[in-house]
Amino acid sequence: MQILWVLMALALFSLVLLPVLRRRRAGIQLVSPGDPDAADPANYGFLRQEQLDIRMPGPDTDLLDVLDVVQHTQDHHAAAQLLAGTETAGETRWQRVQAFAGAASLELQQRPGGVSETPGGQWLRVWRAEAPKDAGGAAVHAEFLVQQAWRTSTPGTDEFRIIMEEARSACGEAALLSPGDPIPYIVELSVARGLAYPQAEFEKLWLKILDRAPSHMGAHLAALHYWCEKWHGSRDMAYSFAEAAAARAPRGSLLAAMPLFAVFEHLPEVNLVRSFYQSEVVTKAVHGALFAVHAARPDDPMLAHVRHLLVFFLVCGERWAEAMNQLVHVDGHVGALPWTLTADPAADYAVYRALAVAGYEANGGTPASLPR
Numbered sequence: 616m617q618i619l620w621v622l623m624a625l626a627l628f629s630l631v632l633l634p635v636l637r638r639r640r641a642g643i644q645l646v647s648p649g650d651p652d653a654a655d656p657a658n659y660g661f662l663r664q665e666q667l668d669i670r671m672p673g674p675d676t677d678l679l680d681v682l683d684v685v686q687h688t689q690d691h692h693a694a695a696q697l698l699a700g701t702e703t704a705g706e707t708r709w710q711r712v713q714a715f716a717g718a719a720s721l722e723l724q725q726r727p728g729g730v731s732e733t734p735g736g737q738w739l740r741v742w743r744a745e746a747p748k749d750a751g752g753a754a755v756h757a758e759f760l761v762q763q764a765w766r767t768s769t770p771g772t773d774e775f776r777i778i779m780e781e782a783r784s785a786c787g788e789a790a791l792l793s794p795g796d797p798i799p800y801i802v803e804l805s806v807a808r809g810l811a812y813p814q815a816e817f818e819k820l821w822l823k824i825l826d827r828a829p830s831h832m833g834a835h836l837a838a839l840h841y842w843c844e845k846w847h848g849s850r851d852m853a854y855s856f857a858e859a860a861a862a863r864a865p866r867g868s869l870l871a872a873m874p875l876f877a878v879f880e881h882l883p884e885v886n887l888v889r890s891f892y893q894s895e896v897v898t899k900a901v902h903g904a905l906f907a908v909h910a911a912r913p914d915d916p917m918l919a920h921v922r923h924l925l926v927f928f929l930v931c932g933e934r935w936a937e938a939m940n941q942l943v944h945v946d947g948h949v950g951a952l953p954w955t956l957t958a959d960p961a962a963d964y965a966v967y968r969a970l971a972v973a974g975y976e977a978n979g980g981t982p983a984s985l986p987r
Contacts, residue, residue, distance in 0.1 A: 656965075656972050658982050659939075661946045667961040670714070672951035673919030678711050682718055691742035691752070698751030703796050704828040706916040712751070712798055715739075716758035720766060753789035754798045760785055761805045770809055779809045797827035797834060804837040808846055817841055832869050832917040835860050836876060843880045853877045861903060871907035872921045875900040879924060879953065892932040901928050905937070919944075923951035923964075930967045935974030939985055942968055 657663070671679070681693045694715050701708040722735025739759060742752040760782035768775040783806045789799035800823045807817050824834050835857075842848035842856045857877035864870035878900045883891075891897065904925050911918050922941045929938035945951075946968070954960035975985070 656968055659943070659972065659985060660982075661942070661968060661972075664961050664965040666947075667964065668948045668950065669955075669960045670950050671710075671948050672923060673916075673945065673948050675707070675710070675714075675916075678714055682714065685715075685738055686718060686722070689738045689741075691738040691745075694738075694755070695742065695746065695749055695751055698755075699749075703793065703798075704831070706831065706833055709798055709801060709831070709833045710916060712754050712758050712802075715755045716762055719755070719759050720762040723763070724766065748792060750789060750793035750796060753785065753792050754796070754802065757782055757785035757789050757799060757802045761802055761809075764809060765805075775809065779806050782806050783810070795827055797824050797831060800824045800827070801831070801834045801837055804834065804841065808841045811847060812841075814847070817847075830865055830868050830870060832920075835870060835873055836920075839873070839876060839880065843877075845880075850881050853880060864907075867910050867912060869907045869911050869915060869917045869921050871910070872904035872924075875904040875921075875924055875928065876952075879927075892928060897928065897932065901925065901932065901934075904928075908941075919948065920951050923949070924953065926964075926967060926971070927953050930970050930974075933974060935971055935978060936980060938967075938971040939975045939980065942971055943985065943987060 670682075677697060681697045684693045685691060698708065698711060698715075701711060716739075719736030719739040724735070726732060726735035728734025736759070739752075739756060742749070743756050746752055760778055764775050764778035764782060768778060783803065786799045786803040786806060789802070790796070793799070800820060803820055804824075807820055812820070821838055824831065824838075828834060839853060839856060840846055842853045844850045844853065848856075854874065854877050857873035860873045861871045864873075878897055904921055908918065908921055908925065911921075922945045926938050926941045926945070929935075929941065949955075949960050949964040954964045957963040
């Protein structure tokens, strides 16, 4: 019986991946690593898989330096200073709040503590105890609780609900400390999804965010989850939310890429139709995201998020040169969708990167012909 299951799995794997791995006309062939015909990503200056940074979607040197200091010294002051000097309503502050919370949560998971061991993430507890009026610390604590709920318990269980209710209270405390700050309300979007807020209550929460940061991409992505079919909405509701965001996006805003994220959230678990990624709905969403990337500021903190998702769709759609054009901008950091949904983000990213390189070269591309 086990052999039968293995054979069925191999057959399914072939049906899903062979259309991507081998073009009938372009001649992409699977070969062993080290084969003379193997396309080598290193020829394009791409980093080796083991060198890829899975913590962030793109570079944030200040954040990574501070994270290293905090985790080595277990002293929160550098984190507090960094957040205090980061624009309140900006995308960067939201990403940094998530990063600090995630670091504390992972530390606690690795070192839960005991009789003779201090639990991981102790610096966050000290931060909250020593500076209870610090809005940055309060926001990180709220996000830490949210990440703990999703990471350590199952939605719908008593344990999950207890942690989420605590997170909800922490969001309220953080909001009181910084009335114009959208971050506590953005954190609460995940609480709303986990606790299944009624739609009317969710919309009230969403209006508070729009009043403070109407073009906040991170907030829109967090809200999109609520409206998805797998949570509290539907495919149509998620598409409508994403398309409305794209329609009202100011010039240069990456909100124009929202429909691509909505498509991604509703991908079939197993897609056996080769033409799906070349269909009208996917093509339209990809073109919207490409337009958004072209019009965005080069230093937009959300740009790497969009580029990573474009790599996935462009490779699946066999648009090799366009995929390579995105890869040259993001290679090195892989802490973004879709890679972070897998157990090994760097390995998953490396597979798609290798496919892009192979497809590019099979169609006459070379390192010299790739724009930088």
